[in-house]
Amino acid sequence: MTLWESDTDTTKSERPGGRIVVVVIVLLALLAGGGYAAAYGLAGDKVPRGTSISGVDVGGLSRDAAIAKLEKAFGTRAKEPIEVTVAQSASADAKESVEPGEIGLDIDYAASVDAAGAGASWNPRRQWDYFTGGKDVDAVVHIDEARLDAKLTALSEGLGKPPKDGQVLFTADGVKTTQPEAGEEVDRDDAWTAIVDAYLGDEKSVVLEVAAAQPDIDSADVEEAVDSFANPAMAHAVTLVFGENEIRLAPRKFAAVLSMKPENGKLVPAVDQAALTELVKDATADGKPVDATVKLVKGKPKVVPAKPGVSFDPAQVATVFQGLLTAPEDARSGKVDAEVVDADFTTKDAKALKIVEKVSEFSTYYPHADYRNVNIGRAAELVDGTILKPGEEFSLNGIVGERTAENGFTDGYIISNGILKKDLGGGVSQMATTTFNAMFFAGLKDIQHKPHSFYIDRYPVGREATVAWPTVDLRFENDTPYGILIRAWVVPSNYSRQGKVTVQMWSTKVWDIDSKTSARYGYVSPATRTLTTPDCEAHTGWSGFQVDVTRIFRKHKESAVDHTEKFHTVYTPSDTVVCKKPGPPPAGADPGDD
Known part of the structure; x- marks a missing residue:
């Protein structure tokens, strides 16, 4: 450490040996002459003569004067940052400027002066120390150990080799361990002294040495x-x-809620309460x-x-x-x-529902249109997974709900008053027709279905259904003694392929169903309409007709017909529509998308 020079000259008569002799003679003379009181008065509360504190000469000064001198000597320097360098640091910049306040570093001036011997006392030792003093003592420095420790930890991280604790891990496959590894850290025992010396010195810089860092959790702990x-x-x-x-x-389920955490040099068990709660909730x-x-x-x-x-x-x-x-x-x-x-x-x-096998399946196809993918896909999503217990009734409107944007539907084309128009949910009738046919071949009881007003050639003639919220619905009853599980999904269309919607019924098979379709009869020619409305869509019409479909019931694995059911359908003509200002129909707007 660089010592501060004294503010007073040191003459030959004040050299330590000569000074002690003179002081002893004076002190003996005072004592012999009954002058102990005079010695006390001479020493007072002064710092012993020849004393310095961290290089600052305060000998012979009163306590207050010594404190003032220390404050003046260190006042500015005590606030200056310390340039700290960590030896062997892996950091690109191995130096860091540390403000004294960061680590709670400061000088206790009063305590420093008191520790140097200032203060009045009748103790003969005090008189002796005053006249025969002359030591250089360290200033009393305070430091916040917690903040210093945090700073040293941060500096150690720059070494890039922290110690690694041993670990115990829990996986679905069992218990796994990782072994501890030693690392490197700033030598904490050396750092305190080195930083204080730099703090009190002139250069304000220090190099901190590196020491081996042992993990808190070793192999024996693991x-x-x-x-x-x-x-x-x-x-x-x-x-x-x-x-x-x-x-x-x-164990493979609860492994994820277990851990072992280091605590006071040991690994202690821990249970993730939140994760365990979710695990229990999954089972309840x-x-x-x-x-x-x-x-x-x-x-x-x-x-x-x-x-x-x-x-x-x-x-x-x-x-x-x-x-x-x-x-x-x-x-x-x-x-x-x-x-x-x-x-x-x-x-x-x-x-007890005895849902054990597939009892029917039906698929229909549709030409590409984005709105169809959205609306048919959303309807299939809502129907999928429906379970009908014996005696329960299926309602497509009840399950799918109103076709709104909030319910996941978009604008498409529907049939209204015999012509095409845009509305939310256009295309959902494709789902209705597919579900109707799956119901038809499962042998379930038809409660309500309405064919499209005019025939759409991608649907089975006389064996199809339309829906409209909230009045036109598809409803049927599970009139079997077994439960019904309905599966539904869509393979979306694109510009190179048609879309496909499939509906399956799963249960215990009761009926083997056949279908017989009559020839078409009772044809009616289409009319021609001329419209001037802004939403007019030009359309080439076709004839209406009548057709009969017979559902033939045979008990499962029996050849004899048990009974039949007839469905009579009347298709109205699809009128030709002429717009006053005709334009090409929008992409994907072919008939029958209600």
Whole structure:
């Protein structure tokens, strides 16, 4: 450290050896002459003669004067930043300017002067120290250890080699571990002294040395964590009991909620309460029960079990769960306080539906138009997954709802008063026709269907249906003793291929259905209309006619006809429309899109 020079000259008579002799003689003379009081008065609260504090000469000064001199000497410098360099730093810029205030670094001037021996006292030792003093003492420096530690940690990060704790990880495949690795960090033992020296010195710079940094969690800690918790936790399933309902959680399921976190040099178990809560909710229902249902899984019907409605305290669930993790296999079941509400439609009820096979399937095709992809696709999405219990009625309007933008539909073409016009939901009747035919060949009871007003040649003649919100609906009843699962999906069209919509009915097959279509009869020629409305669409008409379709019922796997059902359809002519200012029909606007 560079010492500050004294403000007074040092003469030969003041050299340490000579000075001590003179002081001793004077002190003895005073004492011999009864002058101890005089010695006390001479020393007062002054700093011992010849004393310096971190290079600043304060010897012989009163306490207040010494404090003032230190403040003057260090006042400005004590606020200047320190240039800190970390040896071997991997950072592109190995230097960092550290403000003293960042690490709570400052000088306690009063404490420094007091530590140097200032202060009045009748103690003979005090008198002796005053007259025979002359030491150089360090200033009293305060530093915020927490802030310094944070700064040293940040500087250590620049080395690019932090120590790595050993870890215990939980996966669906079991317990995994990562071994600890030593790293490098700023030498913390050396850093405090080096920074304080630089703070009090002239150059205001310091190079901090690098030391090996050992991880907090070593190999022994990892091994202990695996043996004491991780392996036992993942050895067997855990069962949580909610009233009369049990939830069995397999290790591969609950692995994601487990972790081991470093704490005081050890790995301690932790349970992610939020993740565990979601896991339990997946097996139950939060508050409200969920009915059982049937879905297709890999092309086969599968009962999705009912979920009881369970209201529980997540913290208690986590406590019970964690307490079971190290228990033996026959003791890994625990009760949880909960309010349980059973589902109305149980897993047993769903199995009783006997939805086991495909009983019908029908597909229709449509020419490309973006609005058809949107509207038919949205209708299929809403119908898909519908389950009809025995005696229940299907309503397409009831399931699909009003065709609005908010419900996912867009403008398309519909038939209104015998001509085409734009409206929301145009194209949904393609879904109605496809569903009607799937119902037809499943042998279900027709309640309400309305053919299109004029014939559209992409649909089966006499075996099709239109819908319009809210009056014109497609309705049929599941009049079998089994449940019906309806599947529906769309393969969208593009400029090079037609779109395709498919509807399937899954149940237990009751009927084998055939269809017989008569010849067309009762033809009626189209009229011609001339329109001047702005939304007029030019259109070439065709004749109307009548046709009969007979549905033939045979009991499944029997050859004899059980009964038949006749559908009589009258198609009106599709009138030719002439616009006063004719223009080409818009792209994709062919007849029959209601």
